[in-house]
Amino acid sequence: MTLPRLIAASLLALLATAPATAQEAATTTDALQEGPAERISDQIFGPRVPTDLAFGAFQRGYFLTALEFALPRAEQGDAAAQTLIAEIYAKGLGVAQNDQRAAGWYQLAANNGDVLATFELALLYQEGIGVPKNRARAADLFNKAAQAGYVPAKYNMALLHIEGVYASPSLSTAAALMLEAAEAELPEAQYDYGTMLIEGAGMPPDPVKGARYIELAAEQNLIAAQIDYATLLYMGQGIDQDIEAAVAWYARAAEAGNAVAQNRYAKLLAVGEGVPLDLQEAAMWRALARRQGLSDPSLDRLLVSIPAEDLAKAEERARFWPLEPATVPKIETIFEVPSVTQSPEQTPPAPSDTAPEASASEPAQPTEPQNP
Secondary structure: OOHHHHHHHHHHHHHHOOOOOHHHHHHHHHHHHHOOHHHHHHHHHOOOOOOOHHHHHHHOOOHHHHHHHHHHHHHOOOHHHHHHHHHHHHHOOOOOOOHHHHHHHHHHHHHOOOHHHHHHHHHHHHHOOOOOOOHHHHHHHHHHHHHOOOHHHHHHHHHHHHHOOOOOOOHHHHHHHHHHHHHOOOHHHHHHHHHHHHHOOOOOOOHHHHHHHHHHHHHOOOHHHHHHHHHHHHHOOOOOOOHHHHHHHHHHHHHOOOHHHHHHHHHHHHHOOOOOOOHHHHHHHHHHHHHOOOOOHHHHHHOOOOOHHHHHHHHHHHHHOOOOOOOOOOOOOOOOOOOOOOOHHHOOOOOOOOOOOOOOOOOOOOOOOOOO
8 A cells, every 4th residue: 555545544534533513523623723733643643652762773783872872761760771781781782792781781670670671680690691690589580570471481480390499399380381481482482382291291191282382383493393393293193194294304404403303314315214315415414413423323324335435425515514515617728729830940059069958956047148
């Protein structure tokens, strides 16, 4: 829809809600006449939202400008501005990274009720970054952010309830929190909740529903979920067996660089299960998995018959992966130099017997120029 049509549609909507009585019409007309021009715009387009210059600069990558705009607001207690400054220092965006300063700004923002700052501060306490490590303090902050409805905090609280050290040990509470985070489409929560359903942790086991949640996480490119979903498809657990689909998921995780997926994909290529047999391709993926420290004797036995030439090509491809090995183009002669036949008159005189010959190892010495 073009801009003129949008304006026309808004005006029609405004006319459709015109006052029904003359008194209401007079009141509306007086309001429009007495107010500033912006009030007419508000009637058509709705109230204006103040421009956040600091956040706008941050989004565009102008981090020092964002810091300049945010500092006056942060000093006045603006929690959002304080969190933005904390993010700049935590990630070293346009400034030197400073975890202690980031923690201080997160603390100020958390004190002013910013839920993101509360969650980020909890992560710092959990890992001991910029503050002394204090997992009990981290758990309190996670719980505060979760109570405020922050989805990642709910997921972390679920993990704490499973661990049962800094939160009450309760698989049922963990499952309830994990479900809330999974329904909010957090891929880690979808994967963990699906695993809990398959294992019956905190709830009756439901392999079919569990496979579905793991699939949702896999579709969001969570590699661990892609590997497990491929395994479920291969085994037909909670879902119809589909070897070819399993191969596709293993290949997808292998392409993302996961060593386990690379090893399993290589095995399927080596036996031609769900994919055409290709020993050279299998050897390449084995080499990539080995590079990450994963060796598999059973895969080695499957590749014992690979020709030495194919094995060398596979190793070379693995060296350049994900690119193809560099090849040196063969240089062909384009122009031929014609042979020159010399007539007897053009034949240069033979060197004198008295002139010394220059040896291959000893270059001839230059002669002194004669004086004119």
